[in-house]
Amino acid sequence: MAAKCDDKDYQCSLSPESINKAKKELWEKPESRKVEVKELKKRIEKIPGLQPRLDFAFLLAFLRARKFEKERAFQLVKNYHTVKREKREFFDDLKPSRLSHIIEDNLIEVLKDRDNDGCRVMIFRPARWDPDRYGIMEIPKLYFVILTKLSEEEETQVNGIHIINNLANVTWKQGKHLGPSLPKFFLAVLQDMLPLRLKRIDYVHEPTFFDLVFPIIKQFMKEKLVKRIHLNGDKLEGIHSTPDLLPFDLGGKLEPFSNKEFFEELLKSDPNFEYNNKFGFVSMTLEDKKSESSKENAGMAGLGGTFKKLDI
Numbered sequence: 562m563a564a565k566c567d568d569k570d571y572q573c574s575l576s577p578e579s580i581n582k583a584k585k586e587l588w589e590k591p592e593s594r595k596v597e598v599k600e601l602k603k604r605i606e607k608i609p610g611l612q613p614r615l616d617f618a619f620l621l622a623f624l625r626a627r628k629f630e631k632e633r634a635f636q637l638v639k640n641y642h643t644v645k646r647e648k649r650e651f652f653d654d655l656k657p658s659r660l661s662h663i664i665e666d667n668l669i670e671v672l673k674d675r676d677n678d679g680c681r682v683m684i685f686r687p688a689r690w691d692p693d694r695y696g697i698m699e700i701p702k703l704y705f706v707i708l709t710k711l712s713e714e715e716e717t718q719v720n721g722i723h724i725i726n727n728l729a730n731v732t733w734k735q736g737k738h739l740g741p742s743l744p745k746f747f748l749a750v751l752q753d754m755l756p757l758r759l760k761r762i763d764y765v766h767e768p769t770f771f772d773l774v775f776p777i778i779k780q781f782m783k784e785k786l787v788k789r790i791h792l793n794g795d796k797l798e799g800i801h802s803t804p805d806l807l808p809f810d811l812g813g814k815l816e817p818f819s820n821k822e823f824f825e826e827l828l829k830s831d832p833n834f835e836y837n838n839k840f841g842f843v844s845m846t847l848e849d850k851k852s853e854s855s856k857e858n859a860g861m862a863g864l865g866g867t868f869k870k871l872d873i
Contacts, residue, residue: 568595571617579679579719587628587719597624597631604635611642614840618713625718626756637756644754646842648746651702656834657710657827660703662695664824669703670808671711673820677802679720680760681711684808688730697738701747705755706834710827712757721758725800727811729766736770741777748781759786763800765793765811 573591575583583589598620605613605620620638627633645652657664668689672682690700711717751759764771779787793800797812807813 568598568617571621574715575719576716579716582679583625583719587625589625589629594621594624597629600631601634601638605638608639608642610842612840612843613638613642614837622712622718622756626712626758637753640753641755642841644750651698651746652705652838654838655702655706656831656838657706658831660699660706661828663699663703664828666690667818668700669707670818671707671820671823672806672815673823674803674806675716675720676723676806678723678760679716680723681714681717681720682723682725682801682806683707683711684725684727684811686727686729687735688728688732690735692734692738697743701743701750704747705750707827708751708755708757709834709837710830712755718756718758721760723761723763723801724759725763725765725811727765728768728771729810731768733770736768736774739774739777741780744778745781748778748786752783752786759789761789761791762786763791763793765797765800766795767792 573580580591584591595617598617601620601624602615605611605615623637623641624634627637666689668686670684670686672684674682676682687700690697708722711722751757764775767775775792779790782790791800798804800811801807801813804812805814808815808817808819810817
């Protein structure tokens with residue numbers, strides 16, 4: 562049974578500034594958002610074979626991510642469930658506690674304070690990954706659970722996310738594991754699945770082989786995202802609107818990994834992920850079954866799957 566879309570349980574938590582921003586940038590109208598969500602719910606309920614999650618706050622995030630454009634929001638919800646069906650080996654029983662070993666390595670940091678544009682700021686330090694301990698596919702799993710958690714924040718739904726990739730001390734030991742399949746898959750998740758606004762991506766301290774690796778990643782980026790990429794080298798001055806709010810390894814004044822509260826809360830949120838994992842496609846067409854059978858042995862090494870429905 563689908564989750565109930567009960568707007569009575571919803572209370573808007575946006576600040577007055579973010580409400581105004583949502584009106585100007587997302588075309589959100591507080592007086593009609595309930596109607597918009599109900600219309601989206603009705604369309605989703607008609608998707609064959611889908612047991613959808615329909616609670617009000619969940620669907621509202623998809624509308625905001627697509628600026629309340631009904632068709633694009635509907636397509637994003639479909640993509641969300643389609644990718645989870647096509648990549649079951651990736652998403653099956655995915656929850657924070659299964660990734661505690663990576664969390665402990667401090668590959669990803671989420672800053673406590675937002676930047677001046679209201680964005681949540683994430684910092685990725687891939688040099689801390691030891692390929693001898695676990696495979697590269699564990700990293701996008703951690704990314705996914707973090708971004709899923711952040712996408713539940715109304716302020717983040719409106720203001721977006723800023724990612725800083727600190728590539729200091731990255732060597733070929735890490736870089737050699739990045740083939741085209743991984744960025745193709747994960748950029749599909751970022752751009753065509755999750756209900757979030759990716760406002761800016763910074764790269765700093767790029768290694769010498771970055772010019773070989775980055776074109777592999779860039780080919781799967783939409784033009785809009787490419788325009789939001791900033792390659793900084795060793796110049797850190799422009800990566801944040803308030804540099805003092807950054808860790809000192811990025812030119813700020815904070816201790817790295819000082820926001821331990823975020824990951825403490827993340828690890829407590831297993832029940833939310835378990836609840837969300839109950840929803841999705843529960844039946845397949847004959848064509849889908851044949852497709853699944855042909856990909857059965859492909860595994861995540863090749864990331865079998867066409868993503869034709871996502872047009873990437």
